[in-house]
Structure formats: C-alpha cells, structure tokens
Amino acid sequence: MNETKRPNGSSAMPTMNRRSLMLGAAGLALGATAFGAYRPALAQSKPSKLTVIGDTAPWKGTIIQDAIPAFTRETGIEVEYVQLPNEPMVTRARAELTGGGTTSFDVVQMGASMIGWMHPYMADVNELMKTAGGRYAADFGMDEFSPASIDLASYDGVQRGIPYRSTTYILHYRKDLLEAAGIAQPPRTFAEYREAARRLTEAGAPNRYGVGICARQGGAIVDHFGPYLLSSGGGFYDLAKRDIWINNENSVAALDYVAGLINTDKSIPPDALTWEWDEIIANAQNDRYAMGLVLNASATPINKAEASRTRGLWAYSTVPGAQSAADSRSSLGGWCFAVPERSANKEWAFEFVQFITSREWAKRSMEKGNASARLSVLNDPEIAGSYAWASTAAEQLKTARANPRDPNWGALEAQLRAGLSKAYLGQASAKDALDEVASGWERAMRRAG
Template sequence: MIGLNRRQALQATVAAGGLLAAPRIGLRAQGKPDKLVYIGENQGGWKRVLMEEVAPAFEKETGIRVEFTMLPVDAWRARLKTELGARSSGIDIAQWSVGMAGYMSPHLLDHEEVVAKISARDPDFDWGDFLGGSKRAATYDGKLSGIPYRITTGILHYQKPLLERAGFTGAPGTFEEFLKVAQAVNSPPDRYAVGIMGKQGSGSYTSFASWLFSAGGQLVDFRTGEIFINQPKAVEALQFYGDLMAKHKLVPPEATTWEFDEIIAGGQRDRYVMAQTFAPYGTLINDPANSRTAGNWAWDVVPGHTEKEQSRTWIDGHFMAVPRYTRNADWSMEFIRMACSKDWMRRSMERGNAPPRGSVLRNPDLVAKLGWPPVAASAIETGIPTPAHPAWDTLEHALRTGVSATLLGQKSAKEALDEVAADWRRSLRRAGVGR
C-alpha cells in the first residue's frame, strides 16, 4: 500500500479491511449508536491514519462517528483512571500503554474473548500475525487486556553524511564512542550534536532509559521492593546523560522544553545530528515533505556501555481496548478490527506508526522505504518493557525530577538519584510493596 492516497485507502477498506458483508455477530442485536467515544493521548503523529483515514472509513461504512478525545499524557491517564474507576459507560474505546496495565486491566474485557469474536467475524484478521512480544506487552497478570496497535522501542537516529564528514564510517557503538562523535559533530548555535526530550515530563523516562539499561542499571523489584535506581551503574548512566547537556553543551538549549512532537521537529529542522528516541519517529524525521534533513538519516541500536553487545533499550506500546462498562462493545470491537487489519496497519506505518504485525514490519517495500524497522526488531529482542505495576506512575514522576535536575546541572546524578530512591521507598511503602 505504498503511496496509497485517501480515496484508494477507502476503496481498499471496502475490499479488504472494511466491515464484513456477511451478518456480524451481535451487531444487529446491539443496535447502532450515533458515535463511539475514543479516549487517547495526543503526543506524536502516529495516530494520523487512525483519526484521518480509518475513522472516516468506519463512519462511511456504518454511519457511526468516532469521537476522539486526545489528551496530554498525564491528563489522558487521569481521565481513564477517573472514568473507568467510576464505572462510567462513557468510554467505548480506551487507548492505553504498557505502564498503565496494572490499573487499566481490571476495567477492560478479557481480550482473548474479543479476539475470538473478531476472528469469528473476520477469519482474515490473523491474530497469529501479531508479534508475540506485542501480545505479552498487552497482557497483565495473565489477562490479555487489549489489541496491540503500536509496539515501539528506542533506537539511535543519526545523520549519516554528517558523521562521515567528521570521519566516522558508522554509528557509535559505546558510550565513549558516542561522546567522541558528538563532540566532533557539534556545531552550535545552528546545529547541536544530540537531541533529547529534556522537558520534565512524560518523555523523561524514555530519553534516559536506554542509557540506564545499556549501562547495566535497573529500576526496582516490585516483588520485594528493592530499589536499584541509585546504585552505581544507574548513577553512571544518568551522569553521562546529564553531562551531554550540562557539561559538554552538546544539546540544543531549548531541548529542556522538548517532548514527543518537539524531538521530531528538531530533527526535521536540523537542530541535532543524533538522538536516542522512538524508532518510528524516523519516518517523520526523514519525511521529504516536512523535513529539511530528509535523506540524511540512518539507524542503529543504541550504544552499549563499553561494548555494543551491551545495548539495551526500553519497549513500550499502545493498545486499543473495550471497557467492561461500554454499551457498545460489539461496535467498539468492529472499529478495532478495522483499525488493526493488515492493510490499515500497513498504511499507518507509512505515517509514523510502528505496527505489531510481523507481515507489516517485514514488508520489503516498507523496509526499503523507511529503513528503521529491522533495527527496531533487533532492539525489541533484548529490550526491557516499561514497568506495568500500578505504583509505577508515582515512581516515574519522581524520576522525572531527578533526571531534570541532572540535565540542568542543579545536582549530580548521585544526589538526584539518592533523592529519587528515598521518594520511591516512601511511595512503595504506601503501595504495600516490600512489606
């Protein structure tokens, strides 16, 4: 579906991914609502196909409008917690990510049953095509709690011609090599070496996590309550990361305001040479229609600490789920079935998504066009999932403060992470972890 325009996409929906011509189990009996309410987050451009193409196709076929309420990350999580906690029937489709599984799962249908219903309606849905890792990420405490729509990880994005001009034939494989390359390609104030999501916010964790895990650092053991975030390997990782900005001045000063959209825009505007960020952002950063750096970008796994083989990064994903309390469950399933079909997921990958279907990620045309999918696949194999314990949201907020203080040079990594660890101990005690 390379180069598919909107009209062709709508036609393809009728032919392949649209609503089934045969009678659909439960849909007629349930009745047809005027709309379905979808609650999601508004960061990044990877939902454009979902909102701009799939939803209109669904409305054309069913007459049902999909009303999207897309919120900043923290507001999105709070909205879902509040409404689902109150057993509200006002949400028909809930979008959630890995770290939310602990508190979301009790409010969602068992999606093994959802898959069974979808597969009965549409044998071509092919649940076996979804990567096993995406299914594990969608599972909490043995319950499949959503249908994967996006599975992503952090990789190294770099402008290959600029590295070659500085005498480097490939991507840096270790922390030391990364610093050496960064110092060689840094050319402020027009272009800096490294882009980061430096705002104290929801992007803080993913910007730091690949450094943490590649250095051999850990977060916390939720079974025992043992805290690792202020141990030497974690401290070394944060100090290295913080020094890129505070000491070496390799990061654009405005990166302290950057989150998801800004890291993309910074790459498009040629504000940096390298970034460790979401794999599918490569599509948007390298987009000839929007990026002055299009054609320059290449991809590799993130650097390891002292050897490339030590490279480790984070894994996350987004899932579509049917809440237990919706009155329109069967229509919600039908929208999810369409959105997660092979054709629509292939289309979504062209516009910045990272679909969980193996057939899409391995599509030769898309691999040739986009470049980053095989790198993402390698990273996912050894990546570490975002914690899914209900206490993680509280801990992650405290970690943001420590990371930000180190980036700004206000505290050493040791001072910052000791404070984070102390905060975590209090939070874990309140959550009943480790007692």
C-alpha cells in the same frame, strides 16, 4: 508538529482538533449499501454509534482520517473519537471505569503506563476472540505482533488490549556528517558514541551539536533516559521484591554519562533542557543535532516531511551498548486499544478494534507517523523500502523493555523526572540525584504497603 506528506504529495499529518472529533458522517449515505457486503456474524445488535476516547497525539491520523470513515461506510456505524490531553483522558477513564456503571465509551486507548490500574476493568482479549464473529475472527494474525508489544498490552498474563503502536528508541544518525567527521560506521558503544558526539559538535559549531535528547522535566525525560539506563545494565525497581535499582552503580553511571554529554562535553544543545516530543523532531528537521537515541516513529516526520531541512539524510542503527553492541537495550512504550468490560457494545467495539489493528490498516498507518506493533509490517519489504527505520525497530524490539506498569508508577516516575532534571541542570551529581529518588521511592512503597 510539522505535517508530513504521502509519497504522492498529499498531506499525511495535518493538525487535528484537540477535543472531540465526530467522524464518518460522510460515509453514512453509503452505509446501507456498503453494509450489504460486510455482515459480521455478531450476535449483538448493531449500535448506531461507537465512542472511543484517547489522547491528542497526531499518530492516529490514519485511524481518524481513513480507517474510521471506511468502517462507517462498511458497517453503517458512526464512530466518535474523543481526543483529550493525556491527564484529562486518564481522569475521565478512571472516573467511569471505577464508577461501577456502563461506560459512555466503548473503546479506550490504553497506554503502557495505564494498564497497571486499568487492567481489572478491561475485557480479556482471549475471551473476546472466542466469541468474535466478524471478518477478522478466523485470521486476525495475533502471532504477527511482537511479543514485547503483546506483553505491554497484558497484565498478570492476561491480554487486555490489542497493540496498535509500539515505540522503541533507536539510533538516528546523519551518515553524511559521520563520514565527513571521519567516522566510518555508527557508534556501537558508549565510548564510541561520546567520541562521535564530540567530533560532530566540533564540526557543526556553532549551531549543530552531536546529540539530541529530550531533557525537559516533563513527560519525555524518563523515556529518553531509558536507553542509556538499560544499556548500562541499570534499571528502575523490582516491585515484587521491593528492590530499588535506580541508584545502583550501573544506573548512576548511566545518568553520569548523559549529564556529562550535556555539562562536560557540551555535545547537546543547551536548549535541549526545554525539549519534549515535538521539539526533538523539530530540531532534527532544522539541523540542530547529528545523532540521538530517538523514538522509532519520529523518523517519519524527521526524514520524510517536506518541511524538514534534513529530509532523506538520516540513517538508523540499534542503540549503542555501554561496553559492547550486545549490551544494547531500549525503552519500550506504545498504545493498545481495549474494550471495557462494561461497554454496552462489547462485540461491535471489539470488531472496531480488530478493524483498525488489522494488517491492512497497520500497514497504512505507517504513512502518518505510526510505528506498527506488527512485526509483519515492520519487516515487510515494501515498508522497509519506504521507511528505513522499520527493520531496525524490529531488531531493537527484541531487547526492548517496558517501564514499570504497577499502579504506583505515575507517582514514582514524577520523582525520577525531578532527579534527572537536577543532574542535567548541574544542580546535583548523578549519585546524589538518584539517591534522593531512591529514598523517595522507599517511602512511597512503604506507604503503598
């Protein structure tokens, strides 16, 4: 991924080690002195080190480069952030959490797709709050997080983590290109979106297309389909009732619409069939599409990176609705930080979680590609002045919906990836592709009891 820059020109998103990062050593010399000004009233003895495990995505730049060294200087505690690709991270977490012993890690980066199986092993945040004695114990501001983000970090009504990153899809569009094509305002409905895509593709030929999307059969394909699915009135399933919605009339219409943009209108670059998270950003930076339903946080590297050819040209709006703007819905994802119930350092681990998710660090994290889960940050006038997408994201969060969070979602999602890919490649109609997915889901649900 291209690096972004801070307003002062310094690097904001450098390439990071994909394995284990030992951080905070530079601040250890100051630890004893600085700790004198930072004495949380924690009953637990202070450990020499805390270990965090998480994925390798670059949005943690502020945590790793800035917040961890600051925490070390203030407390004298070294923090090791072990970064692993997503699947190995989940494998390690599952092995240790289900093993019955004390975990080697004190904090885990818990994603929306993980809480379905991970929640029994995570400490209850409300219980941790009751015994917290650190600097944030009296005024952490949990009410500043969006309700959707809190729900994403909860299971069966119990909050298991504190949100750090809240991702939702919003309409990214080039205002200059829309105006040049005679379009006065961003599209509010699917019909307007399709017409704008056609005109923008025609105007940008042969290299720039109307719409960008992640259409590779991989980790991004389902989430990028989500806004179209939800805004059409479709959905995935109701696990409690064993109702499958993925092949109902609205869901089929959503897939038929996106497949039509690709195969009929040819308003999406053919190589979008190979795009995932990095490619949707890089191709926006390189002027390959004029609008798209893209992650809120992607707006920072797209619109602010010095390497971006389209820097400063993007504007933002909520996702178009199928029939009207009132139909606008978006996928909701994100990450929280959670403390294992069997961590040897629960109190200090929770102090670290509160530190990195505090108002100060939530606001600073926006510099390096994060999308804060705090509405107070997204609606902050200073943030709105620097990140034009923030207030739109706050508005979209009101109707954003998370993917299913039951323990079986990973296997079911894999089947949906294959179905979407068949439709995008023109190998099956939207109805046939989703009927096949629904049949697979029925069998999987029966096997799961």
